Amino acid sequence: MSEPAAVTLARHFSKLSIDQIPARHLADAKALIADWFAVALAGSRADSGAIARRFATETGGREEACIVNGGGARVPAVHAAFANAIASHSVELDDVDILALFHFSPPVVAAAVAVAERAGSTGAELLTAVVAGCEAMARLSDATNPSLRDRGYHTTPTVGAFGAAVAAGVLLRLDEATMTSALGLAGAQASGLMEMYGPSMQKRFNPGPAARNGVTAAVMAQLGFTGAATILDGPRGFCRAFSDHYDAEALLRGLGTEFPIHIEYKAYSCARPIHNGIDCALDIRKQIGADRVDGIRSITIRRHSAWAHYHQIPRPATHHEAQVSMNYSVGVALREGAALLPQYTEEKVHDEAILRLSEMVTVVPDDSLPRGVSCLMTVETADGASFSSQVDHPKGSIANPMTPEEAAAKAHLLGDPVIGAAGVTRLLERISQLETLPRAAELMALAQGSGVKAAEKAFASAC
CATH class of the missing domain: 3.30.1330.120 (2-methylcitrate dehydratase PrpD)
Known part of the structure; x- marks a missing residue:
């Protein structure tokens, strides 16, 4: 009998290092992180982003990670991931997969940036975690969609909880067994409904729990809480529960040699x-x-x-x-x-x-x-x-991409009103050098409008 898919995936993700990732996927991850910061900066000024930030700061707790545009306020990583995921989904300019079924960055990057601050991770570790989290989301979506969507589940939060857990687990350096448990615990928290369209803020909320729950799953697993290894392909696992027509082979197809990550970007502020x-x-x-x-x-x-x-x-x-x-x-x-x-x-x-x-x-x-x-x-x-x-292929798609100049212009359009043009330029420069940064926390400090010295001070205080 073959081992559960979660065990195989956990082995892959727990051993993944930056030198195993093709250059184009590292470049994609940098572009994704840059886009996420720009969108989150704008989203921090939206009503839904502001409420999420207020929730996180008023709930309080151990100072581990920053909230975008939170004035340097630090909160537990779970709360930062929650608030930042909502902010980055609050202006409908976040990335999307090639089938327009889900968004990678709100759950994955929000979780990864928060845990990187908590763990004192390097830029290279952050890049690796983002690629891993995106791969997990892509594989789960490929295995369960379009049935998952057609049944009324929102792909971003349902598979995003797993992506966030993997990203957080990579940064916390979970081993195979512990990463397996993190996947199991993420599955226990996977949720999100397509009943979200309308005049309310409902849609903006969905990535928040996914990012928070993924971080929770990884930290709980690190502390010794065990999760079900059969969470994905078991008789009552994620695939069967969320999809009427699933392809379990997609969970592992090309694992270790292929990264089925296809990221597209938005040129317009809507779905x-x-x-x-x-x-x-x-x-x-x-x-x-x-x-x-x-x-x-x-x-x-x-x-x-x-x-x-x-x-x-x-x-x-x-x-x-x-x-x-x-x-x-x-x-x-x-x-x-x-x-x-x-x-x-x-x-x-x-x-x-x-x-x-x-x-x-x-x-x-x-x-x-x-x-x-x-x-x-x-x-x-x-x-x-x-x-x-x-x-057939909208602006920002892989077949009709935005130019680097257009991507930078988008970042400035969204970020300049929050941290100024010079601040956005500096943030984009540091993201372009991410694999060389000794302190990934520098990015969030720069996103608060802080200089490099302030970023280093923030990192030191986090440690």
Whole structure:
């Protein structure tokens, strides 16, 4: 009888070192960490990010790790991971996997950065932990999706708890047996529902428990609490419980030689499956001309049935709901030629000129489209003219990537209002050198607007 998948994975992750990771995945991890910090900085100013920060600071406890934009306040690593994960999911600009099913960084990077501060980890150790956590998330999603999503579970928190546990376990240097227990304890805490769209902050909350629970699982395992080795592929394990049609072989396929991590980035401040529609809208706006947008009389979007029935919200009640509305996002992109934070405000949500376009959107399922997130948009104007655009790979995807300059511009757009342009530049520089940093805690100190000497002082106090 073969050993449980969790044991095999634990052996792999507990022995993983930076020299075993291909250069392109290390580069991806740096880009992911840079994107996470930028998005978390902006998210720390959002209402949901601010509430999470307040919860963490008011709960208090042992000073182990910083909260993004928390003014240097230090809290237990579990609370920092929780608050920072929520902040990094609060402006809908965080990374996404290639199928638009989950976000890597809110659970994994939030947990890794917090535990790196607690453990006094090096930059190389942080990089290794982030790659490991992302690999764990990718393998679990590959094994259980799309059934997991279709059953109503949110992939980011359900598989994110495992990713966070692995990332934390690598930094805590758990051995095979202890890492196995961490996976078991993560499975005991895996949760998260797709019933999260609407005017509330519900969606922003989901990565928080995943990051916190992953850190809890790793620390508890380190203290000697044992977990079930059969948590993934056992008869009542994660795969069977969360998916009607699972592929257990995906848990281990190519383990040790392949890292099935495919990370994409967001160019727009809304749910990823909407981005194709925004790209179509921006293309059509160029075809029509900005001065003729008011003459639009119909908007039809052909969308693959995998996503056709999601994100149809003609009149969002809040900016939270607008960020998961295809209708609104298309309307604001046509009207303003952009879909970033300034386009998703409470004032904009009630702009009748935008809502006129939003309510025009008709979505038609079309399985002939090549990808689940593909969109084919047709717009007709009052004079009878028709304009069309099809986008299969949105801006920021692997097939249509953002340039390094565009990624840096995004980081400055999000981070400059919080720590200044010079602060963002310094943070990005240090992340680019991450494998050489003796103290990963320096990154969080820089994200507070501190200089390198302050970062070193923060590290010393953490030890």
